Amino acid sequence: MCEKPMLYYFNGRGRAESIRWLLAAAGVPFLETFIDTREQYEKLLEDGCLLFQQIPMLEIDGMKLVQTRAILCYIAAKYNLYGKDxxxxxxxxxxxxxxxxxxxxxxxxxxxxxxxxxxxxxxxxxxxxxxxxxxxxxxxxxxxxxxxxxxxxxxxxxxxxxxxxxxxxxxxxxxxxxxxxxxxxxxxVPTIKTFLQPGSPKKPIADANYVPTVLRVLHL
Structure with missing residues (x-):
């Protein structure tokens, strides 16, 4: 089990960027594994990590969470960012x-x-x-x-x-x-201010490599 949450996704914004934002705002250090080859993606499938054959996937608290909304709900609830009732x-x-x-x-x-x-x-x-x-x-x-x-x-x-x-x-x-x-x-907000600084896990606008990588890995 990873001590820090591990996020599996492409090296770009996409569906994972809001996960990065929420973890960062909660002050939770996390690691990332960037998926840039079809082989990496297929390995996750073979290992049974992707319930619906989709990324992002967040490894946290002994779980391998998929579906962006489910991941975000878990983070929000765990770190007191989901209201009082x-x-x-x-x-x-x-x-x-x-x-x-x-x-x-x-x-x-x-x-x-x-x-x-x-x-x-x-x-x-x-x-x-x-x-x-x-x-x-x-x-x-x-x-x-x-x-x-x-x-x-x-x-x-x-x-x-x-x-x-x-x-x-x-x-x-x-x-x-x-x-x-x-x-x-x-x-x-201190944690958000840090996330907005250069060198943080925040991803920039999609560059020339992002779209071809997504299409190649997912065979789209």
Whole structure:
């Protein structure tokens, strides 16, 4: 059993990036095994590590967890980032699903053809400004956190989303002063501030190697 959690995924953002964010925000050191060959992936399959034949996989507390949502729920609950009761969790889940919708549009964009990628870029801006950000802007009126009076998974996920969208549309927060203030405050949480520094496990925008590696390993 690993003393530190071990994350198995590609050397890029994808579905694993939110896992990195949540572990880092919780102050949990973790290790990574980057999957860059088909043989590595097949070995995990042969060893029975991938319940649904998918990565990411997180080895933690003697378990080999798969399915991103299940992994994130476990981390949030284990490290007191999942609210105080079931009602808090329900609200956290709703907010997380909203930011997950936005991030899915961002994360799939590198896999699209050029003309479709441009359409996706505009869709991201439209959905963010007109469907999602107004909800979070209202939720943060006169509040420091989305749910309750302490940092939760919902706040961490929202900051991840904000920074991800800003890489594509750097002026998008101009119309959302509460979100701008939120970004500045949550970025200063010590564990998150450390994660945002160069040299952390945080992954950059997909480079020229990321998409071909994913397609080759998964035979897509």
């Amino acid at each position: 079931l009602k808090d969790r329900a609200h956290i889940d709703m907010y997380v699903e909203g930011t997950a919708d936005v991030m899915a549009l961002v994360l799939t964009r590198p896999f699209l053809a050029e003309n479709e990628s441009q359409k996706q870029l505009e869709l991201i801006k439209d959905r963010t400004m007109n469907r999602y950000y107004p909800v979070y802007e209202k939720a943060l009126q006169d509040k420091d956190f989305l749910v309750g009076d302490q940092l939760s998974w919902a706040d961490i996920h929202l900051l991840e989303c904000i920074l991800m969208v800003e890489e594509l549309h750097d002026d998008i927060l101009c119309q959302f002063p509460n979100l701008l203030d939120f970004k500045e405050r949550i970025s200063q």
